[in-house]
Amino acid sequence: MDSINAKYVSQKISKVRWRPVSSAALQQPEVFATGSWDNEDNKVSVWSVGECGGAGEDAFEGDPQLLCELRHAGDVLDLQFLDQDRIVTASSTGAVTIFRHHHNNQTLSVAQRWDKAHRYPCDNAPCTGVACSSPELVSVGEDGRVVLFRVDQSGILRTIDNADSSTIHAVTFLRTTEVLTVNSIGQLKLWDFRQQGNDPAQILSLTGDRVPLHCVDRHPNQQHIVATGGQDGMLCIWDVRQGSMPFSLMEAHSAEMWEVHFHPSNPDHLFTCSEDGSLLHWETSTGSDAPSFLQGGRNSTIVSRSSAAPAGGNQSLISAWLSGDSTKGRLETTHMLPSQTLSVNSLDVLGQCLVCGTDGEAIYVNSRVPI
């Protein structure tokens, strides 16, 4: 907790995202983008930690420095990096916007905007989430629509009207043609764009509970494993191939869980943040001898367990998140922030670096996350 760095930024932060680093270089991320909400003028801002060019240990000690910012119409409800220099945002005005970050002169500009991507018959509807799988882009909104775009086309590729009777809170890609949405009545819906019609390929839900789900993230290596977080602060792990019930349920926060993220390169680690002002680091040990429900599964028969642990450190095929009673004993959680009362709205983790943004108008950067 010593290496955590707080910076007050005079705007409530709704989203933070690291700029992706090229996977070839073993680089730590240095640049991240933030979006603000509830301000008279909301902004998309790009920040840098550490001096430009210097990727040494000490370079990270510095405060985040503002590189550039641009006005954003409406609250930034979601923000994703499309690639190294393009950022996609979801706005409360219903617009989906692509910003371009010019590295040479540190400016931001609007590259593409779809106004009213989400709307009611006579009003705008907030767009609540976007997901990218270049060159495709999916947005969801309070109007219950799922909209598919192509980055290089100004038209809309496909709209699923009435995809949901209630608000869709978040979306993520499972495969190139499949997305998963979570809604305000506790359901996960799987959409396959190869199928015509407005019906989901699959609905998963916690029967009877109807607790709204606010966030969803896919396991980086095993696309059938999905984590969601809901209004009651519960963390759910789902296996979309098996049944419509969650695999495990874990009590995490005392209020809305706003975001959940698997660590992109070490998915035994997971991070969650919440309205209750806490940020949790979850760690499960892979325990290769543990019996797994999935072992008999269809897809796992191809690779035997012994070959699943090569020297390269590949993930064992059986995820620790699905190995039976992972809730007891082998799962450790750590609070990542000092006591804090206002909501932690967003977090992102890449390599050993974690960044989060709060309603207390602060950005916290931790560059030594024990992964």
Add this chain to the structure above:
Amino acid sequence: MEEVDVDPAVTPIPGINVARGRLGFVWGPGDILVYESFSPAAAPLGGPFCQDVYAVRKDEDIYSPVLRKLFNESHHIFVGLQKITFDLPSKTKKTQFVSISKNYRSVIRACMEEVQKLAVSTCESSLAAQYGNQVSILLAVELIWNLCEVLFIDAAQAGSLLLHLLDWVRLHKADVDEKAREVLQYESPANHEAFWDVVISFVLQGRMDEARSVLDKQVSQQPAARSIFKLMDSLLMKMPIYNPGSTQTLTEFDVKWRRWHEECNRCLQDGSFASNQHLLTICKILVCDVDTLLEHKELLSTWYHFLVTRLLYSHPTVKPIDLHYYAQASMDMFMDTHSAPEPLDSILMAAFEFDLHQVIKDCSIALNNWWFVAHITDLLDHCKLLQSHNLHFGSNLREFLLLEYASGLFTHHSLWQLAVDYFDHCPEFGRVYLELQIERVPLDTERKALKVLRICEQRQMTEQVRSICKIMAVRALRNNRLGSGLSWTIRAKDAAFATLISERFLQDYCSKGSFSDLDLIDNLGPSMLLSDRLTFLGKYREFHRLYGENRFSEAAKLLLSLMTAKIAPQNFWMTLLTDALPLLEQKEVIFSTEQTHELMNCLEELISVKAVENQDHLMQVTSVTNPTFCHCVPEHLTLCCSRGTAPVACTVRVPDAYKGSIQ
């Protein structure tokens, strides 16, 4: 009426011609709305009236981006302070309070430094002036806070009191260090024009070691005077400094100090320093020669620096209770007779007089926002220093100021979230304030609504929860989002509104022939029980599902129970009866004799009721399972029933009026 302490400030509003008419205004929580009101006398003259409404803000500072950091950071400290439990031993409590006070001050400092940076970097002169103004306010605030910390929170006793006051002066007169650095970096420091100013400034602040090290540069320049420099050096070195941590008592220290003081006096008397003007001056300062001190007004710059220096060289063991006497005297000596004291001077003087309430009152008047008074009063209240005082309005001083501050925050489009915690810690009126304000937060998105709801739910504010959910539900309905509307209604547990939305669903069903929002209706669960109509909606949909899955006998049983248990509204019975038709026409028997009987009873009951009422209802009813049957349902149904249950006498009296309407 209370007497007004100071005349209110006049704020001219650009664009309003005061000479022409009257001003009307409406109070808001933080702002006031001002407009030119209609004047009957002026109207006939046909003068054009300005139709504009002006929002006049009381508190501009709240909109400064830099000060927002101050508000956010201090909110964090404030919440931490409220968590300090009362059962801690008073010693640890005091250290905690002092450290909290220091945290507040460091936030002010950080903020001030940032504004200063802005002031330097900006090219616009009006903006720079504005920043400069903010810096001076923040400086003053920190100065006052620091003094209050020394006198009230830390409550330093004789001996250590002076040490704290010295620290206070050193912190706020830091330009010495800058000048010293400049002098020492000069190629020959001893010849720098500000050399002696630096040495004397150090001595005035009691920084003996630093004074000696600078003085050392001069020795090499004047080998002839080496001995007197050595003498001065030893005087400076030998000055006793009280150490509160040691075993030395105050009396022992006092004796030691007097001995040193006499030695200084002796040096002055025997003219040891007569050959060197500057060293003589220093020696005079050491023996606290007031005239010499007053000759260095520029170096002292303020009366309170003068006060502390005087105490250092004349009364190092000053007691808190005597402080005000020296303070008053110092101020009188230092200030010109004709210049009136500034607000800052009177605030500091009130602090030296240990008149806490005067300090708070003067600060409230002099400063343009409530941040400072609210936070320091809260801290002082935690130190149990304000208990004797009661207001004749509101609850107590702490709560009154916190409420004012928090109300100001609440008017801000973004900082309102901070205000919630302040209201929470106002036991008497905080909740009422919060209840009134929270309902007025504009809800642009569901996410914001959820955040506001969470605040209300955590505090069991059921009335506000219902109102927010209702706002969201109505908005969803207006946008034709029935499912969303129903979700909000269920969250609010608002039975009446749930009935209304269920009706809309049923209407939609009747007009379209199919259900919308199945993902929601199929998953109502226990929330279905919220209202009768919602229960019916859920159950009726369940019937459709069972029918669709060919589970006819279960479907039939459910259908019948909807009518017999009076769950279905009567105007929907005809639809239900029509739905029964295909079940009756199945090859196998689905309705038992008894069930058929009940079905007939339902039909009979419906017809007898309908005969009295307007039949329009009947005509409107449609059925999805078999819409075309609608017109001849009663007869058809009778027929079907009689076929299924031969022993039962099936005579249904179909009223003439009804027959007529069918044809």
